[in-house]
Amino acid sequence: MAKILILFAHPALEKSRIHAGLLKNIKGTQGVTLHDLYEVYPDLNVDADREQALLLQHDIILFQHPFYWYSAPAIIKQWQDLVLEHGWAYGHTGKALSGKRMGNVISTGGSQQSYTVGGHHGYTIHDFLLPFRQTARLCNMEYLPPFVIHGTHRLKRQDLPFCCMQYRETLEALRDDKYTPAMLQEAVYLNDLIAQTSDSN
Template structure:
């Protein structure tokens, strides 16, 4: 069984219906470790040794967060700066993460139509996530298409269970190796594989 680590980062979880629902929907999912970075490090003082040990024990690393200012909450950057050390994660002797998969699980207030060339935001989600894709490449990892939930500001309560179900199914599919490398390479979003 493929082991999945979810590095969760939401500085105001009490105000997020969607992320609270997503987390609740996977708490009992075998083979999936949920690691809340803000809960573990409220002072942003990330422990690199602890985090590196977690990475070594998992095959897939997913960064789950709201899409803040076209990126991630601050603790994700702090985590990257401290944990992905030269000589460990990258560089000539930095092969600890080689062969692992990295991806993003994000929520956006904007609709999918706003994240296209010429749309309201001018670029696609994948273009905004290029720094994460390049981080994966530098660390000899494979970058996965993101799992994206659009339109959260206008989302009605009845739509939330569908998103949570789709999220759980996606994680089960990754865990159980249901997706071929070709299907993963062709998908724009992991959501398309459900």
């Protein structure tokens, strides 16, 4: 069973029904550690040694955050700058994270159609996540397809439980290694794989 570390970052969680719902639904999931960066480091003074120790204890690292300006809240960049040190995470002697998996869990107000070459934003979510993909590559990690919740501003109250259920099932499938390399390579979003694993049970 793989151990999953969720590096959560939302500077205004009290205003977010989406992420509040996701967190509530995965609470207590076996093999999943939730690490709220803004709660632990309200002054952004990230403890690199503590974070590196957490990374070593887990197999899958997921950055969960709203998709702010095509990226992530500021503390995630601060975390990356301080924790992913040369000689530890990358470089000739930086092999600490080799073989682990990394990915993003994001929410965005835009529809999936708006994140296409011909859509409002002009690029796909995959394109915008290039810095994360390259970070994983540099650190000898496998980058997973993202888990994405689109259209959060228009999401109806009755739709939220389905998104929360999808997220929990996705984490459980990752934990239990239910996704084959071929499935992960072909998937645009991790969300897309839920039906496939459900059908195989």
